[in-house]
Amino acid sequence: MSPKPTLDTVAKAAGVSKATVSQVMRGTGRISDATRKKVLAAAKALHYVPDERAASMRSGRLREVGMIIHHISNPFNAEVISGVSDRLEQEGYLVSVLDSQDDPERQKRNLEAFIKSSRAGLLWVPAAETTDDTEQLLKTHRIPTVTFLRSSGIEGLDHVGIKNRDATRKATRYLADLGHRHIAFFGGDANADVRNERIEGYTSILDEMHLGPPIVWEAPDDKMSGMDAMFALTAAHPEVTALVCNGDVVALGACHALQRQGKVPGRDVSVIGFDNIQDAYVSTPPLSTLAVHPYQLGQKLAQTLLARLEQPDAPASTTLVTAELISRESTGPAMA
Amino acid sequence: MSPKPTLDTVAKAAGVSKATVSQVMRGTGRISDATRKKVLAAAKALHYVPDERAASMRSGRLREVGMIIHHISNPFNAEVISGVSDRLEQEGYLVSVLDSQDDPERQKRNLEAFIKSSRAGLLWVPAAETTDDTEQLLKTHRIPTVTFLRSSGIEGLDHVGIKNRDATRKATRYLADLGHRHIAFFGGDANADVRNERIEGYTSILDEMHLGPPIVWEAPDDKMSGMDAMFALTAAHPEVTALVCNGDVVALGACHALQRQGKVPGRDVSVIGFDNIQDAYVSTPPLSTLAVHPYQLGQKLAQTLLARLEQPDAPASTTLVTAELISRESTGPAMA
DNA sequence: ACTTCTAGGTAAAACGATATATCTATATGC
DNA sequence: GCATATAGATATATCGTTTTACCTAGAAGT
Structure with missing residues (x-):
């Protein structure tokens, strides 16, 4: 009472x-x-x-940061969140998460609510089709923001990302060294920047090793779609014996498709995923993949935001973390 | 400037x-x-x-609610969040999520931060080993709280859950009707309330149909562990021909184990999961499962919190949603 | 014409903290 | 012994809103 x-x-x-x-x-x-x-x-x-509200009003010190991410249920993102929280909690910040579901409308509502509620800073994966007025919102309110995984159209934001080009170069070269001559890039959405970087890496190796024109195939990022797209790819390009994929999920879909066709991933067709999700190493066969350590990425992310809060006028930084090639059983030498 | x-x-x-x-x-x-x-x-x-802070201080009206859940990366939870957000956004609330990672320590820190930041209410999945002082925290601060999925030791909190007993009764009877005589309950953590309710349902059918003593097998809730536990189960109880599982993930792990043993799920051993995650229906074979509609559960959850905020002194309510049995190819008649 | 009402606007107190300036002893220096 | 530090506590202004009560004109009623 x-x-x-x-x-x-x-x-x-x-x-x-x-x-x-x-x-x-x-x-x-x-x-x-x-x-x-x-x-x-x-x-x-x-x-x-x-009462934090009263305290922060008077002192001008905010002790809460927000995250807006495209898919809260992505296991990779969950690990990132945990890395971010651990680091920022040390400094006394609370980290609260909003899920944009990769929907520009929802993302805009999230951002508006975010601004009203006065947080210290924002960690942000921009939604796929982020609208200009959303970007405007961030700019005019001068919110300390670090983007990650995907970058935005906004100048001067810090960014933490993955060395995508580097990663797919590694993967493609690995497949080529195994003797594969017809390597395709598989999965992802046509207009995604991240995917384009990856395709660039893939293509560059093809060029350097004179392995013919690139074969690039789209597929929405879930298992089911991956499977369907793979059926289509094998019909159109039966000569393909190796796949560099835009994500593990879609890679697993591709493996399923192969198995339904009576082929064995790693023997008939080699498949490399991206992300190293848990499923990648409990699938049959275990999936070769490009691994980024999401927890560490989260810590880097936190670090970057803290630096920005410390020095609001420092020039924008870009940090890229390397992806490591993990070779499992879904890749093997090309058959004679 | x-x-x-x-x-x-x-x-x-x-x-x-x-x-x-x-x-x-x-x-x-x-x-x-x-x-x-x-x-x-x-x-x-x-x-x-x-500025929401100033507004809420003066008016006493809070426009933000928090969620603390055990695993932000669980796809089921993600859907729940989306249901909650959609409903609460209509009423002008912002929903922000904290991930306890099922860790009592982290959960307590979350809760303390939550209290400082003055939110209207809390939607909460209590961590597995929630400590008494954590519960005390909620009680002394009289935060409008709705628990879901798992219930807490606290008297007088609203709860939205699943008709667990009912669900596993349905599943077990279904298997028995297919002719199975040795049905095991598989997966989950020994001291989890939710699991006990499910075991109760399972056992009750065994009793009614005189199908011998229950076989209950533990397994941590990931695919890998599910696989290992399944190897152990088949070794200890080779007579088992059907499984009622505590979750889809662990069920998929079991299916994998069967396949590695050269058995076919749905023919040699029938498997029923719980949750109806996306993987359940793109696996080979597609997994029979008990489905709860998480988005709707989220909406119900939001509704319950809204009612509580409206009438802080109303008696606590408990809402249970039914799980529906979805029969796919991982279940089939017992072999003669 | 005089009261009475109402619409449209404002001044000032409040919410619960922090920050700044001030006050009062007591300790210190010479 | 007198000025001056200093430590420990406090009064008060302030952050950016909402709320309450009050004010002022013009409209309406008789």
């Missing part, structure tokens, strides 16, 4: 002033041991918890 | 008082059309956005 205790409540109970209580709670060190104990006792007894 | 615009900024620009601007922004309808237009124009020009 009693209303929420405030500084005043505690002050009265301890027989001191509000100012004193405030100083004790923040540990400024200007208060004597005797009164400090008194105040702490009173605070504990009343279950007093300071 | 200009600092963030406030009510005052807009008021000066429009040549009216703060109070007037405030009324226009909230649409109280007491302001004439002429001045309203003036104010709105000024607000737009300055990109003014009200």
